[in-house]
Amino acid sequence: MNILVINGSPKGEQSNSYQLTNAFLRGIKESDSEAAIRRRTVCQMDIRPCLGCFSCWNRTPGKCCMEDDMAQVIQDLLWADITVWSFPLYYYTVPGGLKNLIDRQLPMLLPFMEEKEGQAGNGGHPSRYDMSGKRTVLISTCGFYTAEGNYDGVYSLFDHFCGRENYTAIFCGQGELFRVRELSAVTSAYLSVVEQAGREYMSGGISVQSRERLAQLLLPRETFEACADASWGIEKETDGTGKEGGSKKTESDTLKFTRQMAALYRKESWPGKDFVLEMCYTDEEETYQILLGKDGSHVCTDGSLTADTRIETPVTVWRSIAAGEIRGDEAMMQGLYRVQGDFNLMLKWDEYFGGSHAQTRQQAEASAQKNTDMNILLIPWIVFWVAVSISRQPGCIIGILTCALVPLAYYRHRKTVYDVFGGALVTGFSVAMLAGVSETWMLPVSYLVFGLMWLSSCPGKRIPLTMSST
Numbered sequence: 020m021n022i023l024v025i026n027g028s029p030k031g032e033q034s035n036s037y038q039l040t041n042a043f044l045r046g047i048k049e050s051d052s053e054a055a056i057r058r059r060t061v062c063q064m065d066i067r068p069c070l071g072c073f074s075c076w077n078r079t080p081g082k083c084c085m086e087d088d089m090a091q092v093i094q095d096l097l098w099a100d101i102t103v104w105s106f107p108l109y110y111y112t113v114p115g116g117l118k119n120l121i122d123r124q125l126p127m128l129l130p131f132m133e134e135k136e137g138q139a140g141n142g143g144h145p146s147r148y149d150m151s152g153k154r155t156v157l158i159s160t161c162g163f164y165t166a167e168g169n170y171d172g173v174y175s176l177f178d179h180f181c182g183r184e185n186y187t188a189i190f191c192g193q194g195e196l197f198r199v200r201e202l203s204a205v206t207s208a209y210l211s212v213v214e215q216a217g218r219e220y221m222s223g224g225i226s227v228q229s230r231e232r233l234a235q236l237l238l239p240r241e242t243f244e245a246c247a248d249a250s251w252g253i254e255k256e257t258d259g260t261g262k263e264g265g266s267k268k269t270e271s272d273t274l275k276f277t278r279q280m281a282a283l284y285r286k287e288s289w290p291g292k293d294f295v296l297e298m299c300y301t302d303e304e305e306t307y308q309i310l311l312g313k314d315g316s317h318v319c320t321d322g323s324l325t326a327d328t329r330i331e332t333p334v335t336v337w338r339s340i341a342a343g344e345i346r347g348d349e350a351m352m353q354g355l356y357r358v359q360g361d362f363n364l365m366l367k368w369d370e371y372f373g374g375s376h377a378q379t380r381q382q383a384e385a386s387a388q389k390n391t392d393m394n395i396l397l398i399p400w401i402v403f404w405v406a407v408s409i410s411r412q413p414g415c416i417i418g419i420l421t422c423a424l425v426p427l428a429y430y431r432h433r434k435t436v437y438d439v440f441g442g443a444l445v446t447g448f449s450v451a452m453l454a455g456v457s458e459t460w461m462l463p464v465s466y467l468v469f470g471l472m473w474l475s476s477c478p479g480k481r482i483p484l485t486m487s488s489t
């Protein structure tokens with residue numbers, strides 16, 4: 020299998036989107052270790068804008084009049100079985116450099132008017148080459164909190180270019196988070212899902228389950244936007260009319276970091292009274308206070324508040340903790356930082372600032388890779404049917420106990436609605452039989468209910484009785 024990656028980010032290898040692409044390729048490689056991968060980075064190539072002369076259609080059919088790297092790209096496109104287009108969203112479409120490359124594919128088309136199957140239906144040109152069986156993947160991040168509604172231009176372009184339904188897209192909002200080390204627990208979990216999507220893509224298609232996880236926001240909108248605003252290190256100003264007028268001085272990295280930490284505060288965890296956390300960065304000799312209130316957080320830079328909890332730490336240590344590289348409790352035991360005042364905040368840190376400390380990166384990756392298992396659904400039913408057939412009362416108790424043990428399986432597997440619903444039904448049948456309902460009709464009813472549940476799960480692309488796609 021030949022795979023061509025076209026990296027259209029002007030940032031080259033530093034691209035956020037490219038991190039997703041690399042995760043996807045890891046998944047592909049796991050499924051097909053023989054896959055050959057060619058990578059082309061648009062910003063490192065000489066690809067000039069199309070002159071619109073149509074030489075490639077009349078004077079020199081199939082050959083552009085300009086001699087630059089595009090000839091090689093066309094060879095690569097013909098070589099590839101799968102082309103992965105990796106790019107950021109720029110002004111609701113692809114970046115200019117990549118658009119040039121797309122335009123320069125004109126020599127690959129014949130000039131005649133002909134609609135290809137699956138195309139949008141308003142005009143097209145046949146391919147000069149046999150492109151049948153070739154597959155296309157689009158991977159992109161954008162800066163807004165969601166990808167939804169922002170990619171209309173890209174969908175429209177590729178619907179015409181590849182044909183509707185003829186490509187697979189992974190579009191992710193909050194793309195700039197992929198470069199924030201302190202949020203690597205969140206982004207690594209997402210990258211694990213992309214990797215899983217790569218594996219699934221090679222074995223038939225991305226599952227509904229992975230699709231749903233890819234569509235989830237990395238951070239809630241409000242938290243993300245507060246974090247994004249803080250990341251510029253520029254304070255918002257308001258002019259006399261109340262409209263946002265401009266911006267003030269550039270802030271130090273430490274203050275930026277503190278503001279981003281404050282942005283992760285979950286106001287739902289407000290304990291009924293405002294709380295002041297003082298961060299004293301010993302290596303930078305900077306101290307800031309974060310007021311944690313009912314309506315959100317506020318960073319105070321003049322030290323005018325009275326601290327409830329004071330943390331004295333080198334900023335490097337706190338950043339490593341925030342990045343999930345070292346555990347907060349272990350770092351404290353090792354004396355890497357000191358806490359003064361109310362210690363309660365430390366005990367409830369994850370409740371207050373879930374985004375940064377809730378999980379280590381390994382935990383996040385592990386949870387992203389959890390799969391469903393149909394045995395979790397089947398075992399309680401089978402145990403119930405067999406045990407009740409042998410002996411009614413102990414059988415019912417065994418049925419209930421089996422259902423009670425099922426949640427233990429969720430440490431290793433993802434639960435589905437069928438697991439939960441099935442467990443509740445088995446418990447219900449067992450309790451009803453313990454209460455005296457006869458098994459002569461209760462058992463057939465249970466077979467019927469199970470059959471109905473199976474039937475109801477059949478429509479769609481899912482494997483019946485699971486949330487997994489076929």
Ligand SMILES: Cc1cc2nc3c(=O)[nH]c(=O)nc-3n(C[C@H](O)[C@H](O)[C@H](O)COP(=O)(O)O)c2cc1C
Pocket residue numbers: 028029030033034035036037106107108109110111112160161162163169193194195
């Ligand atoms: C010139 C420019 C235009 C952008 N336009 C958009 C946009 O229309 N919508 C959006 O959500 N993000 C937009 N962004 C943000 C990028 O899509 C976002 O930062 C992305 O994660 C960058 O990905 P990369 O690191 O792969 O280049 C824009 C960024 C730049 C520099």
